Structures are given as C-alpha cells and as structure tokens.
Amino acid sequence: MSANTNIIQQIRERASKQNKTIVFPESSDSRVLQATVFLIQNQICNVQLIGSNREIADIAHRSGVVLPDEISYLNSNTVQDKDELIDYLYQRRKHKGVTKDEAMQALNDPLYLGATLVATNRADGCVAGSMATTGDVIRAAIHSIGLRQGNNTVSSTFLMALEGQPPLTYADCGVVPYPDVEQLADIAIESARTHKLLTREESKVAMLSFSTKGSAQHERTELVVKATKRIQQKAPQLTVDGELQFDAAFVPEIAQRKAPGSPIKGQGNVFVFPNLDAGNIAYKITERLAGASATGPILQGLAKPMMDLSRGCHWQDIVNAACVAILMGE
Template sequence: MDVEIIHQIRERASKQHKTIVFPEARDKRVLRAASYLVEKNICDIKLLGNREEIISNDQKEGRGIAKDLSSYFVDESENKNHLVNHLYKRRKHKGISRKEAETKLEDPLYLGATLVATGRADGCVAGSIATTGDVIRAAIPSIGLRKGNETVSSTFLMALKNQPALTYADCGVVPYPDAEQLADIAIESARTHQLLTQETPKVAMLSFSTKGSAKHERTELVVNATNIIKHKKPDLLVDGELQFDAAFIPEVAQRKAPDSPIAGNANVFIFPNIDAGNIAYKITERLAGASATGPILQGLAEPMMDLSRGCSWQDIVNAACVAILKGG
C-alpha cells in the first residue's frame, strides 16, 4: 500500500470536522472503524441499528467496542417527520405515498442516505453487508444526482509503489456505458482524482485502438464520448481513443499519438466497459502490488460511499475519509 497517499487523505479529512453515518453498525468491522475515527478525532459519527442488541452481541464476543460508542447511536424517531417529508417530496412524482416513504426509512440504508440529504450528516458509508445495488438504490431517491450528471459510477484509487496514484473507472457499477454515460464517468472520475490526490487529472479514454488504428463501433463509442467531454468540459485534459500503453508510457506515446496532450502521462484511466475496468484493477492489484481504494461512488449530489463486502475495518476508515473529502 502507498501509505503516504492514504495518510494524506486521512490527515486532510481530519481537518474538515464532518459527520459520517454508518447504517451497518451491527457489523463488527464498522464498529472497529467507527471507534478508530472517534479515537483519532478524524470525524464525528452516527450509528444506525438496534443499540441494545448490538451492544449485547458485541459484549458476548468479548470486545466492548459498541458500549463505548453507545452515545453515537441515532434515535431513529428523531426528526422522523422531517425525514419522511423529504423522501416523500422527492419521490411523490414517482407515485410514492407518504406511508411508503415512512416504510422506506425503516431500512437503515435509506435512513442513512436521507440523513445526508437533509444535512444531518455529511456523508454515508455502507456496503460491508449490503450489495452495491442496494446502496445505490437507497442513494438515488434520497440524495439524487449531481447537477449536470446523469450517471452513478465508481472509481478505484490505485496506489502503487514509487509512483503517483492512479484512478481507474468504471470498475463496479455501469456494465456497458453508452457515449453519454462514458463521458459522465470520465468527468466525475477526473473530479474524484483531483479531490483525493490534489493533482491535475489527465484523462485517457481507453480502447483497443489508438487514434484510428482500428475501426469498430466500440472504438467509435470512445471517440464520441471523448468529444462529448471536450464540449462539456473544454478545460479538462482528456484524449481518446488510446490504448493503455500509449496512455501510460511516454516512449510508446511518441510513436502512437505524438500530438496527444496527455498520452504517456495519464493518471485517470476510463475503461470502455466494466469487464475491462474490473479485470484491469484486479490485475494491477495482484501483479503490480497496488492497493485499491474503492469502489468510490461518484455522480451523487452528496457523498454516499460503497464498500466491498470483503472489506477490512481499515477500508471502512478510508471510505469515510474519502466521503469527507468528496463532501468538502
């Protein structure tokens, strides 16, 4: 793991004085992460779940963490009418009744998302138990999408030894994006990269072709997406279509794409589909020894972070810190 980039993210997050809500407090990894966040004064926390049951189970397992965190559990009846009204007003055009909104908020994921949407928390971290789909389905009705964006996607921050961190997208949410979706993914990924690394994003739109070396409907999709990005964000450094070697290795870029503004120096890599993205990040982990932080959800109006169900408590800490920076 590139300890330095993770340390920097945690250090910057600790200066923001934010509050993060955890809907899955019954998970012992969440409790351990929450304890660390409080102990290190990184952020304030809100825990969702049955306080007495969670404390009892935690004590039976001989830890006692939940008891120490007992004051951080949220009374689910607190401001209930306001939360129900928020969700109802946002979804009544979809035919939801006020009673149905109230029922939705019995789900900790919806409650956590709505606490963020109404300003009672600055970010939400979930997914150690729930699936990515469940997390997103709670986030969109409650929080909604960022203005100008129509796509929820995800990135992985890839920390490698002896070189700056890279961003890969989309590796976990949108299986086969069209050109508009691919453009949204790239724009949001550039924003995420800059927020987390404080470096200027240089975005490579990846394909099996470089600058017309192959003609196919899949390469045309990448070219179209690149043109959409340039229209929406003319100041963003982006180019495509590029093969990975032309995007990453300056010597190869000189031969394949000598006029590219980012070729050979890209730090944000946008894959044409989830197959390529997911395979690439796992190969980079296993063969290059990279540490992957993510999936980092992006495209929402407020931060709601997803976790891998195989995550460690340290991963949960990192997700909370990312949520803090994305909400700052």
C-alpha cells in the same frame, strides 16, 4: 513508507481536519464497530450508528469491541425531526407515485435513513455495503440523495497506489456494465473530479480502447471517440484524450510515437475503461501482478457522498471509505 500508505495517510489526515459526521447504517457488523472505534479514537470524524443502543452494545461486547462514549445512536423511532425527513423523501419520490406512508416505511430501512440524513445535511456522508448489496446501496442513494447537477450516471472508481509513483484512478470498475456515449462521458468527468479531490493532482484523463487514434476501426472504438468529444463539449477545461491504448496513455515514449499530438503526453492518471469487463479485470490485475493497493469502490456522481463497500471488506477499508466520503464532500 509505501505509496499506498502515503496516499491513505494523506487522505486520513485531511479528513481529520474537516470535523465532519459520518453515518453508518450497518451497525450490526462488528467491522463497522471496529472502524467506528478507530475513527473516534483518532479524532477523524464524528460517528452516527443507526440501530438500537442495546443491540449495538451486545454485538460490540460479543466482538470484544469497546465503543467510545462519543458515538451517537439513532433509528427511525428516535431520529429528530422525523416528519421533516418523511416529507423530504415524499417530495423527492411523489412523482414516482410514492405516498407519505411509503416514505415513512422507507425510513425504516437503515440505508434510506442514512442516505436521507446526508441529503438533509444531518450527516456529511454515509458508508454502507459491508452487508448490503451494491444495488441496494445505490438505490437508496439515488432515491434519497440524487445525482450531482450535470451528471446522469452513478459510477465508481478505484484509487490505485503503486510503489514509487503517484496514485492512479481507474473507472468504472464496479457499476455500469456497458456504458453508452453519454454514460462514458459522465464517468470520465466524475472520475476526474474524484481524482483531484482525493489526490490534489490535476487530472489527465485517458479514454482507453484497443485502438490508438484510429489504428483500428470498430464500433467499440467509435464509442470511445464519441465519448471523448462529448467530454470536451461538457467539460472543455478538462485534459482528456481518446481513443488511446494503455501504453500510449501511460508511457511518454510510446505516446510520442503513437499519439504525438495527445495532450496527455503519456502521463495519464485517470484511466477510463470502455466497459466494466475491462475496468474490473484491469484493477484486479494491477493489484495482483503489480502489487498495487486498491482503495474503493468509490461511488461517484451523487449530489452528496454515499460510499459503497465490498462485503468482503476489512474494518480498515471502512475507515478509508469514511475518510474518502469526507473529502468527496469538499
């Protein structure tokens, strides 16, 4: 069994024991319907599809997908306690000038309806993005669900599985282009939490740079140093070090030479990149040259789970996102 198969299988098995409900706003996507069938048949979770029963049935028929009877269907006209959902969204957004009528209109958007169902505990997680943009998914999540207490940044990770070694977490690879000190600290703290939730391993967070412990002086390295200090203030229990070059964070022998006092000791498993350029390039290089399998992007920093998908995803990726959403709610 490959490293990736192992960690994904573990995540699926753990998710299946939770008896959770995942809502899918993009029910007109045949990949979502395929994922739904797998989730139901393998008893991983309950499923809510947002949309018209008849339209979903037509899409399934044209796609050769046989939908199980256990699926729940809903839309903005049929959802229960709609007035409560409208009032919830209104109360969250009225400080921005949103009226009740505008809150009602927002719930006609499946992304907002799905996110609001999660926010009000009518579902345990929402998975979208196979058709919608990342920006639209995050906007609905922030407006409806909001951020986790103590965190001010939505970011993303990829869970990287390489043959013969434990999985690694890379961040941020998909959301924040050039994080400032506070954002970088938030990304690191949330990534450590994500890594532990998904792998059950203690997180060792390496704040990466082109410099190790002052070997180069630059405003970009100083940003990483300041972010590391901020993390130590906000989450003193976390094992974190920076600034570190990747080899000093990953290879114990090199860590001993370059950063002998590092608490990471060359055994980092959460790698926080200084910007989106570095993070996105690194995860794709690791995937293509090292043969790693990347699970993600995994949205983090929200008060409750809402996952974003790549629009080029396979149905298996949607299954995995649903399972990750379940574990992210633990």
